[in-house]
Amino acid sequence: xxxxxxxxxxxxxxxxxxxxxxxxxxxxxxxxxxxxxxxxxxxxxxxxxxxxxxxxxxxxxxxxxxxxxxxxxxxxxxxxxxxxx
Amino acid sequence: xxxxxxxxxxxxxxxxxxxxxxxxxxxxxxxxxxxxxxxxxxxxxxxxxxxxxxxxxxxxxxxxxxxxxxxxxxxxxxxxxxxxxxxxxxxxxxxxxxxxxxxxxxxxxxxxxxxxxxxxxxxxxxxxxxxxxxxxxxxxxxxxxxxxxxxxxxxxxxxxxxxxxxxxxxxxxxxxxxxxxxxxxxxxxxxxxxxxxxxxxxxxxxxxxxxxxxxxxxxxxxxxxxxxxxxx
Numbered sequence: 402x403x404x405x406x407x408x409x410x411x412x413x414x415x416x417x418x419x420x421x422x423x424x425x426x427x428x429x430x431x432x433x434x435x436x437x438x439x440x441x442x443x444x445x446x447x448x449x450x451x452x453x454x455x456x457x458x459x460x461x462x463x464x465x466x467x468x469x470x471x472x473x474x475x476x477x478x479x480x481x482x483x484x485x486x
Numbered sequence: 487x488x489x490x491x492x493x494x495x496x497x498x499x500x501x502x503x504x505x506x507x508x509x510x511x512x513x514x515x516x517x518x519x520x521x522x523x524x525x526x527x528x529x530x531x532x533x534x535x536x537x538x539x540x541x542x543x544x545x546x547x548x549x550x551x552x553x554x555x556x557x558x559x560x561x562x563x564x565x566x567x568x569x570x571x572x573x574x575x576x577x578x579x580x581x582x583x584x585x586x587x588x589x590x591x592x593x594x595x596x597x598x599x600x601x602x603x604x605x606x607x608x609x610x611x612x613x614x615x616x617x618x619x620x621x622x623x624x625x626x627x628x629x630x631x632x633x634x635x636x637x638x639x640x641x642x643x644x645x646x647x648x649x650x651x652x653x654x655x656x657x658x659x660x661x662x663x664x665x666x667x668x669x670x671x672x673x674x675x676x677x678x679x680x681x682x683x684x685x686x687x688x689x690x691x692x693x694x695x696x697x698x699x700x701x702x703x704x705x706x707x708x709x710x711x712x713x714x715x716x717x718x
Contacts, residue, residue: 404690407714410539412583413525416488422585440586441712469535 408442411451414465415439417472421484431480432460488580490527495575496550501638505556505604506568507543510577517547520611521588521685521713524553524581528563536562541608541687541713542582543639545615554638556604587685587713591619595683595709599627600668600696602688603636605715609687610639613646624648628676630668630692634658650676668692670699680705689717 408424415423424440435457442462443454450466455478462478476482493510500506522545527537538561544552557568571577589597589612597616599609606629616625626648631637633656643649654667673696677684684705686696693714700710 404714404716406690406716407712409523409584409587409713412523412585413488413537413539413580416580416583422583424584424586438586440584469533 405443405445405454407444407456408439408453410444411439411442411453411465414451414467414472415474418474421486423484426482426484428462428479428483429481430455430458430460430462431478433458436481488583490578490580492576493551493579495571495573495577497573498571501554501640502556502636504568504636505554505638507552507554507638508567508571510551510553510579512549512551512579515549515551516582518542518545518551518582519585519588519590520545520615521608522582522584522611523608524551524579524583526553526563526567527578527580528566529578538563539583539715540567541611543607543610543614545611546618554604554607554610556638587687587711589615589683589685591615591621593683594623595681596623596678597625598678598682598684599625600673600677600684600686600688601627601629602668602692602696603631604638605686605688605692605713606638606643607687608713609685610643612685613643613649617646624678626650626678628652628668628673630654630688632656652676668696668699670702673699673703679703681709684710685713686710687713688715690714691717 412424429436441456445452453462464475466473493512496509523539523541529535540553543554555567557564601609628650630652693712
């Protein structure tokens with residue numbers, strides 16, 4: 402079992418969807434209400450993509466699927482997303 | 487969107503028995519902050535692609551970028567980067583990436599850097615940027631490694647003030663510390679007290695242990711930034 406990494410690793414994949422750097426964006430966990438920067442989330446390999454979990458409660462924040470020609474972002478566990486600027 | 491681009495290997499240098507640094511010329515590189523990373527993408531002849539993130543040891547506006555990579559035994563990308571890549575070879579990458587785990591030279595807080603193994607790479611970029619900026623804020627590095635030969639940038643770091651090495655398995659002759667993992671006692675004795683900005687990078691287990699110990703020592707969790715690269 403390989404350990405999880407953290408949200409820093411999502412900077413590249415999420416740059417394909419968002420103009421701003423999303424690792425510094427804050428997300429609110431739909432399950433526990435914790436508000437944290439995405440860099441602090443727990444990121445698990447779920448090839449061909451990642452499962453992203455709240456660092457406070459462990460519930461799924463989002464699921465990213467990256468295939469050769471598609472990127473899919475499932476935001477099931479984020480009730481708000483905020484960037485500065 | 488940060489687009490994929492192609493860098494050309496300018497040179498490589500052995501750093502440890504399993505790791506090396508790689509200088510890349512990247513046309514159009516926009517420069518990077520210390521602590522940022524790139525994604526590197528390898529494509530097999532059948533079209534299969536593998537992408538991994540690697541920290542940048544250099545920073546600033548120059549279009550020449552230094553990565554440092556440790557070879558993972560069952561890795562899909564790192565064995566190629568450490569064993570096979572030659573000067574002149576081209577490598578697909580995108581970056582700079584990540585705006586959170588970065589040090590900015592206008593930050594007036596004292597800075598404590600804590601590295602486990604190859605987690606030192608983004609922190610070396612911060613050490614270099616700190617020296618280059620002439621910043622007068624204190625910056626210290628605590629670098630935990632298995633043995634002296636496992637240190638990345640060993641010669642360079644030995645000449646920097648404020649660097650403490652911690653050995654977990656094997657120490658050099660004359661070293662007076664106690665072998666072992668980073669403990670609360672060691673952190674108390676060898677790192678800056680709160681309030682300070684702390685950057686911790688290394689294998690996931692190392693980072694979580696150290697981050698918890700820092701909070702026990704009175705650091706505000708909001709001042710401790712972490713970057714994990716996995717591991718078993």
